[in-house]
Amino acid sequence: MLDKEIESLIEKELERQNSGIELIASENYPSKEVMKAQGSILTAKYAEGYPGKRYYGGCEIVDQVEGLAISRAKEVFGAEYANVQPHSGSQANFAAYRALLPGGGRILSLDLNDGGHLTHGSPVSFSSHLYSFSHYALGNDGRLAYDSIRKAIDENKPDLLLAGFSAYPFEIDFAKLKEICDEQGAKTGKPLLFMVDMAHIAGLVAAREHMSPLPYADVVTSTTHKTLRGPRGGLILSRRLDLARKLDSAVFPYSQGGPLEHVIAAKAVCFLEAMQPSFREYIKKVKENTLAACLTLKRLGAKTSGTENHLFLLNVLASYRLDGKEAQNLLESIGITTNKNMIHGDSLPPSRCSGLRIGFAAATTRGCTAENAVEIATVIDRALKGGGLAPLKEKVKSIVAGWKDISDL
Ligand SMILES: *Cc1c(COP(=O)(O)O)cnc(C)c1O
Numbered sequence: 001m002l003d004k005e006i007e008s009l010i011e012k013e014l015e016r017q018n019s020g021i022e023l024i025a026s027e028n029y030p031s032k033e034v035m036k037a038q039g040s041i042l043t044a045k046y047a048e049g050y051p052g053k054r055y056y057g058g059c060e061i062v063d064q065v066e067g068l069a070i071s072r073a074k075e076v077f078g079a080e081y082a083n084v085q086p087h088s089g090s091q092a093n094f095a096a097y098r099a100l101l102p103g104g105g106r107i108l109s110l111d112l113n114d115g116g117h118l119t120h121g122s123p124v125s126f127s128s129h130l131y132s133f134s135h136y137a138l139g140n141d142g143r144l145a146y147d148s149i150r151k152a153i154d155e156n157k158p159d160l161l162l163a164g165f166s167a168y169p170f171e172i173d174f175a176k177l178k179e180i181c182d183e184q185g186a187k188t189g190k191p192l193l194f195m196v197d198m199a200h201i202a203g204l205v206a207a208r209e210h211m212s213p214l215p216y217a218d219v220v221t222s223t224t225h226k227t228l229r230g231p232r233g234g235l236i237l238s239r240r241l242d243l244a245r246k247l248d249s250a251v252f253p254y255s256q257g258g259p260l261e262h263v264i265a266a267k268a269v270c271f272l273e274a275m276q277p278s279f280r281e282y283i284k285k286v287k288e289n290t291l292a293a294c295l296t297l298k299r300l301g302a303k304t305s306g307t308e309n310h311l312f313l314l315n316v317l318a319s320y321r322l323d324g325k326e327a328q329n330l331l332e333s334i335g336i337t338t339n340k341n342m343i344h345g346d347s348l349p350p351s352r353c354s355g356l357r358i359g360f361a362a363a364t365t366r367g368c369t370a371e372n373a374v375e376i377a378t379v380i381d382r383a384l385k386g387g388g389l390a391p392l393k394e395k396v397k398s399i400v401a402g403w404k405d406i407s408d409l
Helices: 004-019 032-038 060-077 089-100 126-130 146-156 174-188 202-206 241-251 261-274 277-299 316-320 324-333 361-365 370-384 389-401
Strands: 081-083 106-110 132-136 160-163 193-197 219-223 234-238 311-315 339-341 355-359
Touching (some): 004 389, 032 261, 060 202, 081 241, 146 174, 202 261, 324 339, 361 370, 370 389
Parallel strands (some): 193 219
Antiparallel strands (some): 219 234, 311 355
16 A cells, blocks of 8 residues: 555544444444445546436446435435435535525524534524524423424524424424424415424434424435434435426535545445345334433433433533533543533533533444443443543443444444
8 A cells, every 4th residue: 555644544543433432423334335335436437417417428327326326215215306416414405405495595493502503504604604594492391392483483484494403312293393384384375495404313214213304394404424324425305306406406516516426326325224124123222222321321310311312412511510521521531432512501602511412323333232321321420420430441342342343334
């Protein structure tokens, strides 16, 4: 190998990932087959356009690759339309807004600090510069408060209601949100569009372990690399074929050039994997492990959000008198990776936060059992209570020793 530096850094990162417990809720490990497709020669092909309508010659094979990815995406999620070209979840959102709204269009979403995403109207994201955002608040219990969403719609008169979040531990009732949009449409005579960004829960939706937004939303966006276990990338779905042309042109040529056909091939592989019965078993285990860890922490006296999906929030300020950053660093020192996160009604700034976001999608991929999840929660509790770190580090090592190697999934 010519490039020893990068080779060695990749080896070091593999070793880091293999030796620790990954609890960042947005991360996961793809299968060998996904990795192989993503590392393939398809990366060498320019294919601007869409299958059958390319700007370049030589696209017969990549047309079939992208065609398979599209038809599998539609099958997994029950969609009429799929666009597999967005390079990331943020790119998918950029294109979806463009297709649905004029510049300055009004979007009602959940604030980033309450569990939304940067692209849902944060001042530092393109979204707030191109569209006019207002936000709905969560209830005191940290759950969606459907009545206050109704009120926020009345007050802010949005053109589009956006749901789907980055740090929300409960089920989302998409049917109810669609009903609220329809009520508003009937009242004002102007339809209220409904968009869902299911980036975090796509794997749960694919496995029928969360209500699907497809029957209710006008457009659904997603990532493919979180609970879905695919390559890093984005996805747009819809049951509305009348939006197909607008969505397609909002991705290419409006916001992207040549599609990443190697990544699209890897997406096709992950969609096929998500259709296997074993994937549903996997997602069920993710939920069981998340719940087991959350309940254990609660039993030990910690303040948690509770969970109905693949993640929960741990209030480390209330439970251990640490801020999120301190707690994240402490756990990292014993080989457990998490991320600091704002807690509903947080008193600390985003640079510190009062909480940690904890998820079990990645650990479960490596073979984490419910028993391990209880052990991990106990280790977290001891570490944050100020217990001696050396034995806890050893305990982390012994748990991980029973798991699969990441290059072998
Ligand atoms: C992760 C995430 C995204 C963005 O994904 P990127 O691929 O990092 O751009 C968008 N929306 C939500 C809700 C997410 O959680």
